[in-house]
Amino acid sequence: MEHAADPSHPRYRSLLMRHRLEVAAEKGMLADSALIAHGRGEAYDYLLGERTIPSAHIASQVALRALHDAEHPVLSVNGNVVALAGDEMLQLAEKLGCPLEVNIFYRTPERMEALLSDLNERKERLGIDVDILGAAPDATIPGLKGPRAKCETKGILSADVLLVPLEDGDRCEALVAMGKTVIVIDLNPLSRSARRGSITIVDELSRCLENMLSMSTEGLPSLESYDHNKSLQDALDAIVEGMKNGLSEPKE
């Protein structure tokens, strides 16, 4: 895989993300399907023009407000999230003063261990103080079977507002069914997670998190002002518009 040495390269960010996945794969942090899932995201981001569209910016403001106003916010991370934006997720948890929980679909002791130790290394390097949960699951998400249902009582189980970037559709639905406000970050506005989430940000993960980290928590729009279907429709329209214009300009 090419490395992303030169930030002026037009594919710099895309190559950087691939490099982060490559490193994570070597550490055993990723599921077998991780790279294919990333490729699907790349295709949607390409169609979006690799930019944060206005409706995604607003959705991320609403999401930050909901997390900030929550009684018990929790950030849920899986392998691709830690690989692509582990630092940014920890920084967001610190900004919100909330815990982060490792919660993976294809759960094995080896992957859990790889993810927890990677996050702890990042925490040390960044010098920030954040509770990292997931190592000692003592509860299950109702409606899910097997290891993918596991979670912690003091984390995901009791969260009122939950950020679940790049989440599986089944799990997203199960969390919504528990009455939680579920915030999804997903590049495919048609995915089940994107539709079923309470707030969906159609944006590339690291770009979205950098954006949320740069925001003040004052004066943000409320959840009541957010129109979920309109926001998804805006993302679809942007993709459709991007495709219509696509043939006229040379792109790879």
Added chain:
Amino acid sequence: MEHAADPSHPRYRSLLMRHRLEVAAEKGMLADSALIAHGRGEAYDYLLGERTIPSAHIASQVALRALHDAEHPVLSVNGNVVALAGDEMLQLAEKLGCPLEVNIFYRTPERMEALLSDLNERKERLGIDVDILGAAPDATIPGLKGPRAKCETKGILSADVLLVPLEDGDRCEALVAMGKTVIVIDLNPLSRSARRGSITIVDELSRCLENMLSMSTEGLPSLESYDHNKSLQDALDAIVEGMKNGLSEPKE
């Protein structure tokens, strides 16, 4: 990765393709970027409705006619092509009585060996007689640098009509610049390969090849009847239409 045991599963074909890639990865046949590239293709195929659209069917007929009428047709294969549809490519080469050449972008002796031995095993199993080239490159594609330029004089270098599924944009352009008729199979109608190819079939590889294998070589439409830009525009329109309709029906 889930295995594709049950053909009635709605994701059977998609899971089968992932399984084929998994097997190929274990054999060392794939580049690091192979799974990400496949994921991008999955996203486009999902938007196309995972079906062969009429313009792709016509393009595949035109392509088969061009290969059939050629003086020296050659089928070029890379890692993903052998992984996803090695049998079908060999069967197409047999149907056309032409050679197949292994021609990869990230060329290493190990990957070349893995691909050549996989193809030879397939040939034996299928009991068909096809020349497999690529092991002894003695020429280069003008305009390309390094190992990715390597090819055989009796194969790609002297071909008048060339099938290059899932090809890199630079290589596609270099082959077109040599005056060859270059047939591309690519799910992204906006990719450089899709635009620069002489004939582009916007379809999933194995579906397209099964379709071409089932066609008679009689009475097919000629290259003169093929409108490249119209064909790409049709594919884009199908994707845009699929997206517009996407929010109304539940899909994963």
